Amino acid sequence: MTAAMRPQASACPACSAAPAAEALAEMAEDKEAKLALSVPTVHCALCISTIERELAKTPGVHSARVNLTLKRASVEADPEVTAADLINVLDRIGYEAHELDVGTLSATATDKAGRDLLMRLAVAGFASMNVMLLSVSVWSGAEAATRDMFHWISAAIALPTIVFSGKPFYISAWGALKHKRLNMDVPIVLAILLAVATSLWETSLSGEHAYFDAALTLTFFLLAGRYLDHRTRAVARSAAEELAALEVPRAVRVRDGEEETVQVSELAVGDMILVRPGGRMPVDGEIVEGQSELDRSLLTGETVPVFAEPGFGVSAGEVNLTGPLVIRATAVGEETSLHRMADLVAIAESGRSRYTSLADKAAKLYAPGVHILSALAFVGWYLYTFDMRTALNIAAAVLIITCPCALGLAVPAVTTAASGRLFRKGMLIKHATALERLAEVDTVVFDKTGTLTAGTPQVENLGDFARRDLEVALALAMGSSHPLSSALANAAREAGIKPAQVSDIEEVPGYGTQGRIGDTLVRLGRAAWIGAQPLAQTSAFLSVGDGQVRAFTFTDTLRDGAEDAVQGLLETGKEVLLVSGDSTGAVEALAQRLGIEKWIAEALPEDKAARVQALTDEGKRVLMVGDGLNDTAALAAAHVSISPASALDAARVASDIVLLGGDLSPIADAVVTARSATKRIRENFRIATVYNIIAVPLAVAGLATPLIAALAMSSSSITVSLNALRLR
Amino acid sequence: MQVLSYLIPISILLGGVGLLAFLYTVKSNQYDDPEGDARRILSGEWDDHPKP
Numbered sequence: 001m002t003a004a005m006r007p008q009a010s011a012c013p014a015c016s017a018a019p020a021a022e023a024l025a026e027m028a029e030d031k032e033a034k035l036a037l038s039v040p041t042v043h044c045a046l047c048i049s050t051i052e053r054e055l056a057k058t059p060g061v062h063s064a065r066v067n068l069t070l071k072r073a074s075v076e077a078d079p080e081v082t083a084a085d086l087i088n089v090l091d092r093i094g095y096e097a098h099e100l101d102v103g104t105l106s107a108t109a110t111d112k113a114g115r116d117l118l119m120r121l122a123v124a125g126f127a128s129m130n131v132m133l134l135s136v137s138v139w140s141g142a143e144a145a146t147r148d149m150f151h152w153i154s155a156a157i158a159l160p161t162i163v164f165s166g167k168p169f170y171i172s173a174w175g176a177l178k179h180k181r182l183n184m185d186v187p188i189v190l191a192i193l194l195a196v197a198t199s200l201w202e203t204s205l206s207g208e209h210a211y212f213d214a215a216l217t218l219t220f221f222l223l224a225g226r227y228l229d230h231r232t233r234a235v236a237r238s239a240a241e242e243l244a245a246l247e248v249p250r251a252v253r254v255r256d257g258e259e260e261t262v263q264v265s266e267l268a269v270g271d272m273i274l275v276r277p278g279g280r281m282p283v284d285g286e287i288v289e290g291q292s293e294l295d296r297s298l299l300t301g302e303t304v305p306v307f308a309e310p311g312f313g314v315s316a317g318e319v320n321l322t323g324p325l326v327i328r329a330t331a332v333g334e335e336t337s338l339h340r341m342a343d344l345v346a347i348a349e350s351g352r353s354r355y356t357s358l359a360d361k362a363a364k365l366y367a368p369g370v371h372i373l374s375a376l377a378f379v380g381w382y383l384y385t386f387d388m389r390t391a392l393n394i395a396a397a398v399l400i401i402t403c404p405c406a407l408g409l410a411v412p413a414v415t416t417a418a419s420g421r422l423f424r425k426g427m428l429i430k431h432a433t434a435l436e437r438l439a440e441v442d443t444v445v446f447d448k449t450g451t452l453t454a455g456t457p458q459v460e461n462l463g464d465f466a467r468r469d470l471e472v473a474l475a476l477a478m479g480s481s482h483p484l485s486s487a488l489a490n491a492a493r494e495a496g497i498k499p500a501q502v503s504d505i506e507e508v509p510g511y512g513t514q515g516r517i518g519d520t521l522v523r524l525g526r527a528a529w530i531g532a533q534p535l536a537q538t539s540a541f542l543s544v545g546d547g548q549v550r551a552f553t554f555t556d557t558l559r560d561g562a563e564d565a566v567q568g569l570l571e572t573g574k575e576v577l578l579v580s581g582d583s584t585g586a587v588e589a590l591a592q593r594l595g596i597e598k599w600i601a602e603a604l605p606e607d608k609a610a611r612v613q614a615l616t617d618e619g620k621r622v623l624m625v626g627d628g629l630n631d632t633a634a635l636a637a638a639h640v641s642i643s644p645a646s647a648l649d650a651a652r653v654a655s656d657i658v659l660l661g662g663d664l665s666p667i668a669d670a671v672v673t674a675r676s677a678t679k680r681i682r683e684n685f686r687i688a689t690v691y692n693i694i695a696v697p698l699a700v701a702g703l704a705t706p707l708i709a710a711l712a713m714s715s716s717s718i719t720v721s722l723n724a725l726r727l728r
Numbered sequence: 729m730q731v732l733s734y735l736i737p738i739s740i741l742l743g744g745v746g747l748l749a750f751l752y753t754v755k756s757n758q759y760d761d762p763e764g765d766a767r768r769i770l771s772g773e774w775d776d777h778p779k780p
Binding site: 044045046048049069070111118119122123126129130133153157 | 755
């Protein structure tokens with residue numbers, strides 16, 4: 001390509017033009033677009049082949065492949081093929097599809113780490129099985145030359161395996177030692193290396209005891225724990241990535257009267273951006289054209305839409321409701337209010353990093369203990385016998401027997417089981433220690449808008465209206481896609497109302513809809529437009545030309561399971577608070593409906609975070625459940641936090657657990673599950689300790705043989721794993 | 729005991745073949761979509777000739 005791009009001195013222009021054209025064609029081919037679609041409804045063998053066939057038939061598509069496990073289709077196509085085309089294709093054959101942002105799906109990188117661990121695990125498993133077989137024949141009485149031969153073969157298998165499979169432990173232990181700390185991996189590495197070294201020495205002296213099998217089984221079990229841990233986190237990460245990828249960051253830029261779709265990251269200050277009704281503001285800016293209403297509930301928690309006209313400032317994340325708006329960008333990317341909120345989150349998060357997980361607590365007690373014990377055994381035996389070989393052998397035996405095999409499995413086995421259970425209920429555990437922290441919770445703080453309520457309004461007072469008025473209202477409401485209009489239209493249609501004959505229906509963006517019945521003007525819309533006093537509640541006003549104005553009032557519908565969740569939490573003795581940015585009336589009504597005694601309305605984002613902080617200072621462990629930008633700081637400040645999948649990306653990033661479905665009821669269950677999981681983890685630690693209490697005196701006394709070490713290690717690991725599976 | 733000198737290398741070799749086969753399946757992305765692969769085998773679409 002580069003060769004052809006270089007200007008060539010040539011007699012015939014066509015000669016140099018041809019390769020240049022080829023180079024261009026090549027470049028276009030290189031730029032083959034990779035598209036990813038989320039296809040949530042794919043479920044069968046037939047679906048796979050239908051989707052793949054239909055996608056492959058689409059012009060420009062090179063190849064298509066469905067992944068049923070991830071419910072995803074990946075397509076390679078010419079650059080001009082857009083995701084919207086493919087979504088139409090799938091829609092035609094009856095599959096709902098959503099575009100995924102390929103840049104956000106970095107699944108390959110995480111997969112690499114998992115594959116690497118799996119490879120090491122496989123090699124360790126293979127080697128430990130072989131060496132164990134050889135060891136069994138040694139234990140059952142192989143002698144002299146045969147025993148030596150078996151030991152040498154074991155060594156030949158064990159040495160390369162230890163070097164290859166133990167790498168994750170060496171890296172982690174070295175990292176800890178470099179910072180002058182001890183973690184669980186330091187005694188592990190020491191045990192493995194000491195066991196291999198003494199065994200080699202023993203073997204070279206035709207000794208009786210070699211611990212090759214123990215060193216390998218240890219590596220195998222610990223790697224299994226690592227792999228489980230990694231899997232749990234990889235599943236959570238990939239699901240979280242998918243949620244983020246569903247929001248493709250695109251915007252429509254208007255330049256010289258022409259519209260072009262660009263990545264949000266390409267926008268610059270001063271760009272004109274068109275935001276269609278239903279779209280979200282990509283950047284902070286000022287309205288230059290158009291009138292509309294904005295839904296700011298994700299940012300402030302207010303449910304009443306605000307009126308927007310030229311000159312009005314908008315922030316990234318607000319949703320445009322009625323008319324198309326052109327905005328001039330005043331802040332993009334990192335500068336937007338959305339991103340500035342991230343600073344608040346970073347400050348709040350510093351408090352959380354102080355949490356030490358159960359595993360770390362155990363390691364803190366455990367790692368120095370093991371080293372001291374084994375050093376004491378070594379010194380004691382050396383002073384007693386003055387025989388380096390015996391002393392070293394016994395020190396190695398102590399290290400191997402106390403080695404945290406069961407401890408290494410104790411936490412990952414339980415968290416894998418618990419996360420799997422919660423995942424099936426629709427909860428995604430994003431953070432490694434989230435379950436442990438969730439178990440400690442005694443106070444729950446809920447956000448209102450978008451969390452306890454679904455964010456879809458519902459008409460309250462339909463019964464107060466005359467049938468004729470409702471018919472007019474329905475006719476007008478059908479002319480708009482505003483959420484209040486759709487709610488009104490749905491409610492009226494359900495009540496069996498037929499739309500009245502209204503002519504010239506037009507939507508006046510930002511105000512409402514109007515039309516004519518004969519000569520009378522009828523209107524449905526904002527208070528100021530109709531000529532009425534605005535109410536504190538979310539409302540729409542109807543005038544039918546008789547000088548009277550009637551108000552439809554709306555309440556937010558409760559999210560599914562909100563009542564169950566609050567009830568369940570109250571029943572288990574948790575303190576429940578409602579903190580919202582919405583108006584006092586709306587918050588109070590909801591609090592009473594759900595039986596929440598403590599509520600705070602009109603809270604600013606800082607107030608929410610401060611409230612959570614104050615509770616924490618009182619010694620409470622706070623669970624924050626919220627979805628909006630105004631909750632982000634509070635989510636990060638809380639001991640543990642949950643956000644629904646519908647939340648803003650920033651809120652999801654700040655929270656530890658994401659609710660995948662629309663249902664809130666799993667929250668109460670999750671707290672219970674987290675408690676029993678922590679109980680199991682503690683039990684596992686106790687089991688591991690009991691094994692140590694029995695086996696360590698034997699090892700220190702010099703009575704431990706490789707057989708005892710192998711038995712203690714395997715049985716404790718298996719007991720711990722089985723105990724984890726008991727989790728209900 | 730002479731038999732050991734054949735049997736041990738043979739058994740390790742066979743185990744090694746199994747290990748290599750497993751590593752091959754990992755490397756060639758055969759665990760990326762276990763559910764899909766289980767269903768794909770039921771479809772007769774590419775039975776007569778491989779997928780182009």
